[in-house]
Every structure is written in C-alpha cells, then in structure tokens.
Amino acid sequence: MAKRLVIQRLVNLTALRSRLVDLQKAIKTPIKESMSFMNKSLHLESVKLSKNSMQAIDSDLKQINLLLNSIVKDDKHLYRLTQIITSVPGVGIVTALHIIITTNEFIDIHNPRQFASYAGVAPFPQESGTIQRRRKISSLANKKLKSLLHICVLMSKKTIPEITAYYIRKTQVEGKAKMSVINAIRNKIILRIFSCVKQDRLYQKDFSHEFETQLVLKISKPCMFFHVSYMCFN
Known part of the structure; x- marks a missing residue:
C-alpha cells in the first residue's frame, strides 16, 4: 500500500537526520580520540576550527527534531502509534519512527515474524539436501533498524531490572552466547511492540501475556524472506 504523504515526509526527515x-x-x-596522543595545542586547534561546523549541525538537528515532534503531534494516528511503541521499556522515539516508516504504519508489515526477518534478528536455516548449516541472517536485512534495536537492548540491560536479570541468567548461569541472548531480547522487544499495537494499548508489565505467547510461537519459526520530554531524540 502506498505510504501517506506524512509518512513520506518522515522518511525524508529521518534520513536527513541520520x-x-x-x-x-x-x-x-x-x-x-586524538586527545590521547596529539599535542594539546594541535588538539585545541582542531576543536576551534570545527566549532562552527558542529554548532551548525547541532542547530540543524534541533530544527529537524522539533519538526518531527510537530508532525507526530499533529497526526492523531502517528501520535497514538508512537505512544504505544515508546511505552515498551527501552524503546525511544527514533526507533519508534523507524518502525512506523518501515512497516508503513503496520500496514505492509503487520506481524512480528515478518518484521524480525526484515530487521535481521530472525535467522533462517541454510539447507542443501541433507546438509544443514548454521542459521544465518539475511544479507538483505535492514541494518539501520537492527542497529536501533541493538541500542534498545543495551539501554534495557542497564535500566530495566527484568531484562538485566534475564541477561545475567542466560549468559552467566546458563552459559549462552552473549549475542544470542541479545538477539533474544531484540525479539522480545519486537513481540511486545507488535502485541501492544495489535491490541491498541500501552505496554503494561503485568498485562496478560497470552497474546505475546502466541506471537513467540510464530516468531520462533524461521521466515525467509510526545509533550517535549516525550520527544527526546538520542
């Protein structure tokens, strides 16, 4: 389905922001990085000469962030989607906007299994006759989206006790590979987002997980193919 003009505008602005x-x-x-090995006077010279450029970029980013804030707040559906997505612990507004753009407001991609595959967090098996190789992520995965989800995981590990405990138990107690556990957390975040959007509700920790459990079973199968403080851009 064709993207609405407001989504096309978000595509352009988020790309420019990136x-x-x-x-x-x-x-x-x-x-x-040069501070550790460069002569202090030469380092200060670099800082001074790049100051105007850095200030100009900061100014441009501030304008884009304010514009994105305004666009989302002025569109009822966009605002609701961003509220739902960012209610999931660890997920910020930048990630939320990229998810909305990628899924075309959850119209083109409306299930977590398909989205996880597109974002490169759902490895699929490589098989040739009787030979089975290690599961691998598709080279066509959206690397930007995967990177944003990775940042969400890192933030979650530091700030959300539930995720911290899960990570420690899986890596230190059960001996799982760290990247494997991180990928599992990425999938958990995706499941929570799609579950909340599907039910048009904000994330609640103690909410019934029946729907999420159904999504877990689906995603486990390989797939081929904003008040001001709320709009915090990191």
Missing part, C-alpha cells in the same frame, strides 16, 4: 548525525560523529570522534 546523515547529519553521521556527519557529526565523523567530525567529533577523531578529534575526541
């Missing part, structure tokens, strides 16, 4: 963030990192990171 390029500006990348540009900001490309300038800031080497300068920061």
Whole structure:
C-alpha cells in the first residue's frame, strides 16, 4: 500500500537526520580520540576550527527534531502509534519512527515474524539436501533498524531490572552466547511492540501475556524472506 504523504515526509526527515548525525560523529570522534596522543595545542586547534561546523549541525538537528515532534503531534494516528511503541521499556522515539516508516504504519508489515526477518534478528536455516548449516541472517536485512534495536537492548540491560536479570541468567548461569541472548531480547522487544499495537494499548508489565505467547510461537519459526520530554531524540 502506498505510504501517506506524512509518512513520506518522515522518511525524508529521518534520513536527513541520520546523515547529519553521521556527519557529526565523523567530525567529533577523531578529534575526541586524538586527545590521547596529539599535542594539546594541535588538539585545541582542531576543536576551534570545527566549532562552527558542529554548532551548525547541532542547530540543524534541533530544527529537524522539533519538526518531527510537530508532525507526530499533529497526526492523531502517528501520535497514538508512537505512544504505544515508546511505552515498551527501552524503546525511544527514533526507533519508534523507524518502525512506523518501515512497516508503513503496520500496514505492509503487520506481524512480528515478518518484521524480525526484515530487521535481521530472525535467522533462517541454510539447507542443501541433507546438509544443514548454521542459521544465518539475511544479507538483505535492514541494518539501520537492527542497529536501533541493538541500542534498545543495551539501554534495557542497564535500566530495566527484568531484562538485566534475564541477561545475567542466560549468559552467566546458563552459559549462552552473549549475542544470542541479545538477539533474544531484540525479539522480545519486537513481540511486545507488535502485541501492544495489535491490541491498541500501552505496554503494561503485568498485562496478560497470552497474546505475546502466541506471537513467540510464530516468531520462533524461521521466515525467509510526545509533550517535549516525550520527544527526546538520542
């Protein structure tokens, strides 16, 4: 289904925002890293010469963030979707917008199994006759989305006791590979998002998990193929 004009606008603005963030990192990171080995006066010179560029990028990012905030708040359906998605612990507004864009407001992609495959967090088996190889992520996966979900996991591990306990139990007690556990948490986040959107409700920790359990069974099968503080862009 064709994307609404407002979604096309979000696509353009989030892409521009990502390029500006990348540009900001490309300038800031080497300068920061040079502190450990560069002459202090040379380092300060680099900071001084890049100051105007950094300020200009910061200003542009601020304008884009305010515009994204305004667009979402002015569209009732978008605002509701962002409220639901960001109610899931660990998920921020940037990730929420990318999910909405990717799924076309959950119209083109409306089940977690398909989304997990597209985001590169649902490995599928490689088989040739009787030979079975290690499961692998599709090279066609949306790497940006996978990266955002990874950031969600890292935030969850630090700030959500339930996720922290799960990670420690799986890696330290059961001896599971860290990336395997991280991928499981990514899938858990996806399941929660789709469950809440499907039922048009905010995430509740003690809510009945019957629907999520049904989604877990589906996703386990391989698939081929904003007040101001609320709109916090990280």
